[in-house]
Amino acid sequence: MPVSNKKYAKILVFSTEKISDPAIDMAGLLKLHYPPTVYTIPVPCSSGIKPRWILNAFEEGFSGVFIAADGSDCPYGESCTEKTGHIVAKTHELMKEKNIESARLRMAAICSVCSESFVKQMKSFNEYLINNVNN
Amino acid sequence: MNKKLGIYICHCGGNISDYVDVEKVKKAIENEEGVAMAKTTMFACADSNQKEMVEDIKSNGLDGVIVASCSPKLHQITFRAVTERAGLNKYNYVHANIREQASWAHSDDKAGATEKAIHIVKAAIAKVRYAESLEPIKIKSKKAVAVFGAGVAGMKAAIELANMGSEVFLVEREFFVGGRTAQWDSVCTSNQSGGEIVSELYEKIKNHKNIILYTGAEAESYSGSIGDFHLKIRIKPSFVKSEFKKENIEKAISVCPVEVDDEFEFNLKKRKAIYQNKESEFPKRPVIDNINCTRCGECEKVCENIDFSQKEETVDLHVGSILMATGFDPYLPETGEFGFNAIDNVITLSQFQRLVSASNKELIYNGKKIKNIAYIYCVGSRQSEGENKFCSRYCCTTTIHSSIEAKKKFPGIFNFHFTRGIRTYGKQEALYHESSKMGDIYLQSYENDPPVVDIQNGKTIVKINDILTGTKEMMVEADLVVLVTGMTPRAENSIGSLFKLPKGRDKFFNEIHMKLRPVETVIDGITIAGTCQGPKNIAESVNSALSAATKSFSYVSKGELELEPIVAEVDKDTCTWCGICSEACPFDAIKKVDYNGKAVAVINNSNCKGCGMCLPVCPSDSIELIAFSNKEIESMIKLLAKD
Incomplete structure (x- = not known):
């Protein structure tokens, strides 16, 4: 049974200006629908996201945070994947300390043409959050 | 506020x-x-x-x-x-x-x-x-551009830059300019040969007051950033005096005991350790290949123009922009891939082009006169399993062009094309039409059911389940099997590593935006042209070269540059220098300085690319990125979170 009566959970997406944001734009262009409670904040690179911003999103009321990472396409270099992974690991630790379920933070590499994958991720994350998190 | x-x-x-x-x-x-x-x-x-x-x-x-x-x-x-x-x-x-x-x-x-x-x-x-x-950051910019790679793209870009008034240093790793175009004799869809194109460009370069050409030269190190790059170039000696007599060199070549595969001929022929440029390569001079030369001294005995005392030289270049045009490598099939290196009459498209070019009257390979030729397309391109998912763009057209050439040049040739769908886009479609009219046979299969090359009773047989005839099995007895090999990124990529140039999923150098910023890279001031960016034909390479030349020139033309001020900032009061940010920075933009008697981090704004990688690693949260500060991001989060 869903723990929330709502159809949609609030999800904050940290996208990247050059790689994943164009894919999210293209999802719109292709009219690939996803929950309208998904909001993006574009940053230059996913390895520049501060854990405090993610924690802040949970504190302010977001059910889930999704990092649409540059992955191996990062224009700033190969180290991005590893560094973004570290940010997620570090944030998971901080979430644990605050009793926030680690599954409420997800990350996937979204390349500049990964519109379908982004939409799929948003739908499944929304479903998970609706069923498991009190939104 | x-x-x-x-x-x-x-x-x-x-x-x-x-x-x-x-x-x-x-x-x-x-x-x-x-x-x-x-x-x-x-x-x-x-x-x-x-x-x-x-x-x-x-x-x-x-x-x-x-x-x-x-x-x-x-x-x-x-x-x-x-x-x-x-x-x-x-x-x-x-x-x-x-x-x-x-x-x-x-x-x-x-x-x-x-x-x-x-x-x-x-x-x-x-x-x-x-x-x-x-305020945009203003920096001085040196009105000079270094172009790496003197193939058709690099040469055209160098000429264009020089014509616009920039000083140009054209740096070629090989001893001769021309790149891959020099290896192609007949090129479509014009009647000009690759050699003629190279010769025309070389004449302009040689006579242009703004261009300095370095051959046998490679970048050893670089420092600085857009507007102010400092490069160290290493130039290999040729071990032959600049003044030489042709007959002396011929004698030296004949006595040289070292014989190696000739890369220009894609190993179809041999060359000596001392060798001369090919007809389509420039400058016209002999060189000694230092890697294979054994210093036996035989050449010196018969040729007074040899000079083993020549030393490697280094030159320092100061430029405002760098243009990369380092080209591609043809795909080299694995042993056994469609019989390559396992069946002796299986060759690559590059080898076939050289073979057609070098043969007269009759097409002979391995001592056997060739009649039936089977072309297997998309070898090393559009791979469903391998890494090369991309289409190499040029190979359908080049193969059809070469097959027409072969048919016209050598009577009695039959061409059988084993394709995955022909992509002779644009004007090149005329070649496909011509080939079809000449009676060439086109067969087609899907990626999951490729043709098979086999030996049956000592004969090479190519089999295909042809989808154009309802997946009927078709068989051709081939005297020669040509693997239509596509383009791959340069295997030797030390220059890409030196400049930390990002590569795309196809492993070619990556532009910032495929459509809107097609020749810029994330390294400010470095542009890319030609096939180092991805498969292109000559016309497309030249197009991108002109585009990259214009972009590079825009960085140096005014002598001054404005940069986006989105850079990291360190709060010197809270920073207690641990160095973690400096390690996280891929662009060497963070240095330790003294501030009021303590060590703190400081950002070099010309090097900082504004990626923000230094932000999350700082234990004291002392670094912010302009326009992405905590207060900006967190106030946005607050508003987005509200119901």
Whole structure:
């Protein structure tokens, strides 16, 4: 049974200006629908996201945070994947300390043409959050 | 903080207003703190609206502007320019994307789309409140460009840059210019040979006062950034005096005991350790291949022009921009891939082109006269299993062109094309038509059922389940099997590693934006041209070379450069230098300095690319990225989170 009566959970997406944001734009262009409670904040690179911003999103009321990472396409270099992974690991630790379920933070590499994958991720994350998190 | 804000909500014809209630958005935000005016507009980007915006900004004394419209990739630059025209600093403009990420994405849910658009505009208001007036960083730029690679793209780019008035250093790793084009005798779709094209370009380079050509030269190190690159170039000696007699060199070549595969001929022939340029290569001079030469001294005995005392030289170059045109490697099939290196009459497209070029009257391979030729397409391209998912673009056309050449040059040739669908796009389609008219046979298969090359009773047989005839099994007894090998990134990529040039998923150098910024790389000041960026034919390589030359010239033409001021900033009071940020920075932009008797980090603004990798690693949270500060991000989060 869903723990929330709502159809949609609030999800904050940290996208990247050059790689994943164009894919999210293209999802719109292709009219690939996803929950309208998904909001993006574009940053230059996913390895520049501060854990405090993610924690802040949970504190302010977001059910889930999704990092649409540059992955191996990062224009700033190969180290991005590893560094973004570290940010997620570090944030998971901080979430644990605050009793926030680690599954409420997800990350996937979204390349500049990964519109379908982004939409799929948003739908499944929304479903998970609706069923498991009190939104 | 107490800014007077002006907000425009765009209908985009109906692209936005068909799904988002723009009037409702306006009502929801017009009473937000600081909003002095809010308007809806049919087309925000229209000239009339832009003029109205300029007047509004001036008459209302606005100091912050938001346009809620399409993606910032399309019109952020337009509206930044509008605010500038109104006398406002352009960094006081914030763009809100309510089309791609609201009206279109949620066209199935108008209420949801409208609610989302309201939140997006409110978040933009939060961001613009903190936006600071910024001045672009101004730096001096040296009016000189280094071009790496003297193939057709590099040579054309060098000439263009020199014609525009830049000093050009053209650096070629090989001893001769011409690149792959020099290896192609006949090139389509013109009657000019590869050699003639190279010769024409070389003549211009040789005679241009603005171009210095270095051959046998490689970049050893580099420092600096856009406008101010310092390069160290290592130049290999040729071990032959600049003045030489042809007959002496011929004697030296004949006595040289070292014989190696000739790369120019794709190993179909041998060459000596001392060798001369080919007809299509320049400059015309002999060289000694230092890697294979054993220093036996035989050549010195018969040729007074040899000089083993020549030493490697280094030169320092100071340039404002770097243009990369380092080319491609042809795909080398695995042993056994369609019989390559296992069946003796299986060769690559590159080898076939050399073979056709070097043969007269009869086409003979391995002592056998060739009659039936089977071409297997897409070898090393469009791989379903392997890494090369891309189409190499040039190979369908080149194969058909070469097969027509072979048929015309050598009587009695039959061509059988084993394809995965022919891609002779644009004008090149005429070649496909010509080939079909000449009676060439085209067979086709899917990627999961490729042709098979086999030996049966000592004969080479190529089999295919041809989808054009209802997957009927077809068989050809081939005297020669040509594997239509595509383009791959250079295996030797030390120059890419040196400049830390990002590579795409196809492993070629990556541009910033495929369509809108096709020759720029994320390393400011470095542009890419030709096939180092991905498969291209000669015409496409030259197109990209001209484009990259223009872009590189734009960095150096004024002698001064303006850079985006989105860089990291260190709070020197809270920083206690641990060095972690410096280690995280891929661009060597963070240094340790002394500040009031303690060590702190400082950002070199010319090197900082604004990626933000230093932000999350700082234990004391002492680093912020301009326009992405904690207060900006967290105030946006607060507004987006509200119901």
